[in-house]
Amino acid sequence: MTISSAKRRQPSLAQLRAFAAVAEHLHFRDAAAAIGMSQPALSGAVSALEETLGVTLLERTTRKVLLSPAGERLAVRAKAVLDEVGALLEEAEAVRAPFTGALRLGVIPTVAPYLLPTVLRLVHERYPHLDLQVHEEQTASLVEGLNSGRLDLLLLAVPLGVPGVTELPLFDEDFVLVTPLDHWLGGREGIPREALKELNLLLLDEGHCLRDQALDICREAGREDAPVTTTAAGLSTLVQLVAGGLGCTLLPRTAVKVETTRSSQLLTGYFAEPAPSRRIALAMRTGAARGAEYGQLAEALREAMRPLPVRLLGTGA
Numbered sequence: 001m002t003i004s005s006a007k008r009r010q011p012s013l014a015q016l017r018a019f020a021a022v023a024e025h026l027h028f029r030d031a032a033a034a035i036g037m038s039q040p041a042l043s044g045a046v047s048a049l050e051e052t053l054g055v056t057l058l059e060r061t062t063r064k065v066l067l068s069p070a071g072e073r074l075a076v077r078a079k080a081v082l083d084e085v086g087a088l089l090e091e092a093e094a095v096r097a098p099f100t101g102a103l104r105l106g107v108i109p110t111v112a113p114y115l116l117p118t119v120l121r122l123v124h125e126r127y128p129h130l131d132l133q134v135h136e137e138q139t140a141s142l143v144e145g146l147n148s149g150r151l152d153l154l155l156l157a158v159p160l161g162v163p164g165v166t167e168l169p170l171f172d173e174d175f176v177l178v179t180p181l182d183h184w185l186g187g188r189e190g191i192p193r194e195a196l197k198e199l200n201l202l203l204l205d206e207g208h209c210l211r212d213q214a215l216d217i218c219r220e221a222g223r224e225d226a227p228v229t230t231t232a233a234g235l236s237t238l239v240q241l242v243a244g245g246l247g248c249t250l251l252p253r254t255a256v257k258v259e260t261t262r263s264s265q266l267l268t269g270y271f272a273e274p275a276p277s278r279r280i281a282l283a284m285r286t287g288a289a290r291g292a293e294y295g296q297l298a299e300a301l302r303e304a305m306r307p308l309p310v311r312l313l314g315t316g317a
Contacts, residue, residue, distance in 0.1 A: 018045035023075035091289035099127040106142035106151040110210040114254040122304045139209045154283040168282040168298040171310035175250045175276045177269040186267030193221040200247035217276040253309040
């Protein structure tokens with residue numbers, strides 16, 4: 001180490017947080033609000049960081065804030081440092097007291113209404129000191145939240161095929177065919193997948209993974225066209241459209257009891273084995289500080305989900 005490097009001042013975490021917030025928002029007021037700092041304090045922290053580093057990080061004009069070329073490069077480093085500090089604090093919290101503190105859980109809409117009662121009951125009974133915070137979003141948003149550190153753990157359909165994400169499989173569940181009362185497949189068992197080639201199938205809107213799964217099932221059945229004439233934002237609306245005679249839809253088994261008991265105008269049909277299915281798992285960042293804790297939670301969830309109409313999976317599934 002040289003004398004000059006030994007005497008060099010180190011930036012503070014507050015300075016790095018201020019700069020990272022400005023780099024993200026490119027607006028001092030928005031950045032200050034995002035990290036709970038006053039605007040003058042934030043501006044002063046960024047100026048102090050520039051003085052400490054000996055470089056200009058921002059180009060300030062009367063109308064907007066831009067990153068300088070040096071700021072572009074160092075913003076990436078600043079975020080990496082803050083991420084590592086966050087991981088350090090998370091590791092310390094996990095070592096100090098497992099299953100305490102906040103756990104930000106992301107859940108997809110086609111899972112949340114049907115599995116959250118089981119999840120919440122388990123957490124309430126077994127992990128009373130865990131502050132579970134639930135966020136219902138579509139898959140792409142959840143994965144972004146996990147990778148950015150906004151979320152800690154996801155409950156969703158897999159495989160995701162995303163680098164840096166580890167999946168902890170919970171169960172497989174079959175899809176069933178929900179039809180109006182007068183439909184020729186209503187209430188039947190052993191329905192061949194090929195029957196999907198001729199059906200007016202109602203689907204969820206773009207962005208829902210269940211829509212993509214339904215389309216994949218149709219393609220596997222030999223249907224080339226996308227059977228989309230009517231779509232819905234949620235399964236509840238989709239099922240009511242079926243009850244109104246607009247077509248048929250596919251439901252995961254965990255959703256059947258909740259959704260089909262709302263109308264007397266529906267019948268449920270079951271596919272021949274092997275029935276089309278989906279896999280539900282927890283997903284975490286690979287190497288997460290609380291990884292062992294999440295593994296224990298997955299095991300507890302599998303046991304808690306035993307009464308559900310699903311096929312439970314082990315860690316090696």
